[in-house]
Amino acid sequence: ENVPxxxxxxxxxxxxxxxxxxxxxxxxxxxxxxxxxxxxxxxAEELDRTPSEILKKxxxxxxxxx
Numbered sequence: 001e002n003v004p005x006x007x008x009x010x011x012x013x014x015x016x017x018x019x020x021x022x023x024x025x026x027x028x029x030x031x032x033x034x035x036x037x038x039x040x041x042x043x044a045e046e047l048d049r050t051p052s053e054i055l056k057k058x059x060x061x062x063x064x065x066x
Contacts, residue, residue: 029058 032040033055040051047054 024061029061032058 032043035043037051040054044051044054
């Protein structure tokens with residue numbers, strides 16, 4: 001497992017005060033590209049997508065907010 005970029009556990013941080021809905025966790029998204037290709041493939045299969053489709057979507061989101 002990768003250490004969270006900000007040093008915080010994602011699930012504990014996101015729900016520390018109240019449950020959060022409809023929010024994109026940028027740190028978590030950025031970690032996808034750093035995962036092994038096997039883990040990327042497993043995640044992509046769960047989402048009925050290819051790893052390249054997910055990476056493209058993340059790139060589009062990044063470009064949209066920059």
